[in-house]
Structure formats: C-alpha cells, structure tokens
Amino acid sequence: MVNLVKLDGAVASIDDVISVVDRDGGVIIENFLTPEQLCGMRNDLLPLIEEQSTGRDVFFGMNTRRLSALFAKTRYSADVVTHPLYLPAARHFVCVPQHRWSGESFMEVTCDIQVGVSQAIQIGPGEGGQALHRDDGAFFWSRKFGREARLQVMIALSDFTAENGGTMVIPGSHRWDDERKPQIEEAIPTEMKAGSALLFLGGVYHGGGTNRTESEWRTGVTFALDASFVRQEENHYLALPPELVASYPEEVQRLLGWSMSGRALGWIEVDGELSDPNFLLKPLEKSRALAS
Numbered sequence: 001m002v003n004l005v006k007l008d009g010a011v012a013s014i015d016d017v018i019s020v021v022d023r024d025g026g027v028i029i030e031n032f033l034t035p036e037q038l039c040g041m042r043n044d045l046l047p048l049i050e051e052q053s054t055g056r057d058v059f060f061g062m063n064t065r066r067l068s069a070l071f072a073k074t075r076y077s078a079d080v081v082t083h084p085l086y087l088p089a090a091r092h093f094v095c096v097p098q099h100r101w102s103g104e105s106f107m108e109v110t111c112d113i114q115v116g117v118s119q120a121i122q123i124g125p126g127e128g129g130q131a132l133h134r135d136d137g138a139f140f141w142s143r144k145f146g147r148e149a150r151l152q153v154m155i156a157l158s159d160f161t162a163e164n165g166g167t168m169v170i171p172g173s174h175r176w177d178d179e180r181k182p183q184i185e186e187a188i189p190t191e192m193k194a195g196s197a198l199l200f201l202g203g204v205y206h207g208g209g210t211n212r213t214e215s216e217w218r219t220g221v222t223f224a225l226d227a228s229f230v231r232q233e234e235n236h237y238l239a240l241p242p243e244l245v246a247s248y249p250e251e252v253q254r255l256l257g258w259s260m261s262g263r264a265l266g267w268i269e270v271d272g273e274l275s276d277p278n279f280l281l282k283p284l285e286k287s288r289a290l291a292s
Helices: 014-024 035-049 076-081 087-094 135-139 242-246 250-255 277-291
Strands: 006-008 026-030 064-068 098-102 105-109 113-123 150-156 197-201 218-227 268-270 273-275
Touching: 006 014, 014 026, 014 087, 014 197, 035 064, 035 076, 035 113, 035 218, 076 218, 076 250, 087 113, 087 150, 087 218, 113 250, 135 150, 242 277, 250 277, 268 277
Parallel strands: 006 026
Antiparallel strands: 026 197, 064 113, 098 105, 113 218, 150 197, 150 218, 268 273
16 A cells, blocks of 8 residues: 655655655645744634534534635635645646647647635544545546646644544545545545645545544645636635735735636626736725725
C-alpha cells in the first residue's frame, strides 16, 4: 500500500508538489500555515464551528459540524487560496491549454481558476467513516475527459490521526476509470500535525475517517480551486456580499468568481460590450478607501 508523501512546506518547491501530486493524486505539506496563520484561523473559526449543530445525514456526518462561507469568517482564507504551493499547483493541473478553431485561426485557449468551496469540518467522537467518493462528482466530472478540474486542500487545525478521523485517501485513484469501485481496504488515513495540509486532486477517492476517540474533535478546513468552466459548488455570489468581496485583493476577488474567464464566460453587458464583472467592485473599493 502506497503511503502519502510528506513535504516540508518551508523548503519544498512547487515542482516537488506537482511531481508528487501527478503521481499519487495527493501530498501532505507540513508547515503549510505559519504559526500566526494557524493561530489566527483557530481564533476566527473554532468559536463559530462549535456553535454549529450536528446530524445532517450519514454522508455529511451525524456527529460532524460544518461551517461554510469562510471568506466571510476569516481573512486568512485569502492566504490559503493564494498559497505559493497551492495556487500554482492548481493552475498546473486545472488550467491545461486547449486548442480550438475560430474561423481561420487555430487558437490556444486556457481556462481560469476559481474557488469552488470553502468549509470547516469538525468530526466528533464516535463518528463513522464517510463513504469514499470523488469531490469532482459535484459537477459530474468524468475520467473520460482526460484532465482534472479541481485541486483541493484540507488543512489541519487540530492534529489528524488514524484514531480521530484523519481523512482517508486512496493514493493513485485519480488514474482510475469511472467504473472501478473504491474499497476501504485501499484507503489510508491522513496523519499530520496542525498547520499541515493535504493537497489532493478532485479525482482522488477519499472520505472523512472514523473517529474512535472518546472526547477528541478533529478539525480541518478545506478549500477547492476549480476550473472556471464548472459551476462553483458553494454559491459565493449569494454567500458573500459584494462589499465583502471588494475588501479583498483583486486576485482573490477573481478567484471568488468576480471575473470573465477566457473569452466569454461570466461576462456582463455594459454599453453594448461584453465586460469583465470585476469592474463592478471598483466603486465599492473606492468607497471603502474614502471611508478609511
């Protein structure tokens, strides 16, 4: 059985990350968060997630708490999605150039990238293991497409162990076809210290682990970076007010979907022209600057 490779985020290069993820479908990056970022995310999110109820259903967990719209709850969300070992890796796997005819031109086109989901997940004592699944199933992706549409990160806010529900992963399963059934015997638990992160492709079979402890809650924070041509799993347009989105740097605004992708995805009409919707945030940015 193949174990998950661990890389030290303090010294690993983006090429190291891409090489391991390409082969295994996932990699653990130790020291993904700085101590300040880890402390900040804990302070921002733990009081909020502890207020959430449990018991939605078996798949989402009968003793599991979930908290979404994280960009409205912690500014450290921006640090995660722009992390130098995460965002470039996502672009490598997701933004694969394609060639298309347009009249007499054989054009190279490349999609953009966007945040598909943001969620804190806290698995409680006695919670059973989650069904093994692929997260890109949310937008009906298929291995027949021959490419990936998501790179996800699961960050440990508390230590992940085999006993407390560390995410179960089947390394290499991103290369399986759509028909092969995952078996729990093929999955291994993600074991990592708080502040570390698991990066994994949308085509990797995984699931929350069984929490066999008597009193330990396992807390993780997950974000997904997806191809801009699939629908965002979490509807950021409704979850995040424009005023809040405008308070983030433009790179993050665009990752949240306030952009026109490629030649004609997500445009709005302004004075008869196809325009980038990001300009709608500029007056809000100006208002914030004047108010400060």
